[in-house]
Amino acid sequence: MRKSSLYLIRNKYDRRRASSVINKITSPMPKEIIEWMKQFKTWNFDSFLLNELTSNNPLSFFMQYIYQAYTLDDKLDMDKKKFKAFFWEVQELYHKENPYHNAIHAADVAQAVFYFLEKGDVNLVWGLDLLETISSLIGAAVHDLDHPGLNNYYLVNTRCPLAVIYNDKSVLENYHVACAFNLMRDEKYDILSSLTQEWNKVSRSIIVQTVLGTDNAVHFQHLNSFKARKTASDYDPKTKDKIDSLTLILHSADLSNPTRPLDYSKKWTMRVLDEFFQQGDKERELGLPISNLWDRYSVNVAQSQIGFFDFFAKPFFSEVSESFPGMSFVIGNIELNVEYWKTQTKRCQKELEELIASKP
Ligand code: CMP
Ligand code: MG
Ligand code: ZN
Numbered sequence: 001m002r003k004s005s006l007y008l009i010r011n012k013y014d015r016r017r018a019s020s021v022i023n024k025i026t027s028p029m030p031k032e033i034i035e036w037m038k039q040f041k042t043w044n045f046d047s048f049l050l051n052e053l054t055s056n057n058p059l060s061f062f063m064q065y066i067y068q069a070y071t072l073d074d075k076l077d078m079d080k081k082k083f084k085a086f087f088w089e090v091q092e093l094y095h096k097e098n099p100y101h102n103a104i105h106a107a108d109v110a111q112a113v114f115y116f117l118e119k120g121d122v123n124l125v126w127g128l129d130l131l132e133t134i135s136s137l138i139g140a141a142v143h144d145l146d147h148p149g150l151n152n153y154y155l156v157n158t159r160c161p162l163a164v165i166y167n168d169k170s171v172l173e174n175y176h177v178a179c180a181f182n183l184m185r186d187e188k189y190d191i192l193s194s195l196t197q198e199w200n201k202v203s204r205s206i207i208v209q210t211v212l213g214t215d216n217a218v219h220f221q222h223l224n225s226f227k228a229r230k231t232a233s234d235y236d237p238k239t240k241d242k243i244d245s246l247t248l249i250l251h252s253a254d255l256s257n258p259t260r261p262l263d264y265s266k267k268w269t270m271r272v273l274d275e276f277f278q279q280g281d282k283e284r285e286l287g288l289p290i291s292n293l294w295d296r297y298s299v300n301v302a303q304s305q306i307g308f309f310d311f312f313a314k315p316f317f318s319e320v321s322e323s324f325p326g327m328s329f330v331i332g333n334i335e336l337n338v339e340y341w342k343t344q345t346k347r348c349q350k351e352l353e354e355l356i357a358s359k360p
């Protein structure tokens with residue numbers, strides 16, 4: 001398969017534009033951004049502000065910081081030029097026009113993984129090595145690569161070529177990770193090339209498994225197996241349960257918007273629903289069945305969030321954070337955010353009724 005043929009969704013992808021962006025990477029990172037990026041060690045990290053400060057390059061800047069913070073040149077002999085070039089390309093492959101699944105979300109999720117590992121006590125409890133840490137962060141950075149702003153249901157229902165290739169199973173997640181490794185087939189983006197064959201295999205396996213685990217369709221399967229394994233006599237997150245455990249961390253980061261401070265959490269809510277509703281509009285136009293979850297004429301925004309936060313996010317984070325004292329604060333944040341949405345139910349109902357009344 002030729003390399004470019006994998007970019008099935010990103011038909012607007014322009015390799016020349018990407019190369020011109022790569023040329024800019026020789027310029028050093030501005031000092032004030034380096035100063036500000038100390039924030040990413042806190043849960044108040046503002047990925048929207050990072051996006052502004054870096055002129056829409058949040059992900060590549062974040063990953064450069066990661067490279068420096070973990071001294072990857074020294075410790076893993078990772079080539080700095082390749083690392084920069086790879087994440088510039090990755091960032092370019094995210095769709096700026098998507099309200100939610102864009103490079104800001106990828107940077108936000110990568111920061112959440114970083115936070116959970118370093119401040120949320122995951123590293124402390126599980127004793128991860130650098131290869132496992134960095135592979136988890138790479139997985140986070142590529143986990144929604146080239147996302148079309150439409151979900152698996154849509155791709156499957158419309159028999160999109162990707163759904164056919166992946167036999168309707170975790171279509172997007174398979175695609176995101178394949179896209180990342182396809183990029184690495186080019187020597188100048190092969191960030192794992194300095195690793196021994198064995199380490200390369202380990203890293204690839206972590207990246208593939210953790211990204212596949214971001215499919216919400218396998219959410220309960222992962223949660224239930226984590227619950228069961230956690231109490232098993234042979235449970236060992238340091239060896240045989242490692243990949244499943246890391247999968248849970250990326251999935252937690254991907255679902256972390258209900259746990260962020262209210263201002264940021266609200267922004268993510270409006271963005272994710274905006275993207276859902278655009279999909280619903282498309283389905284309506286095509287005469288496809290629309291799920292109630294993304295039909296703008298049936299969703300009460302506040303109620304949808306109370307449902308998502310209380311019944312989906314909270315039980316999940318309660319289970320995960322039981323193992324990590326440094327993550328337990330997220331439950332309090334979910335509860336505060338749910339309280340906010342409860343105060344908005346009536347307003348959202350009124351807005352919904354007005355929208356229905358004005359429906360063309
Ligand atoms: P994705 O980032 O691909 O994987 C996790 C999914 O959870 C995400 O896509 C959305 O489909 C869903 N999700 C995340 N945040 C919310 C939210 N606040 N409300 C509803 N769905 C959400
Ligand atoms: Mg995804
Ligand atoms: Zn995501």
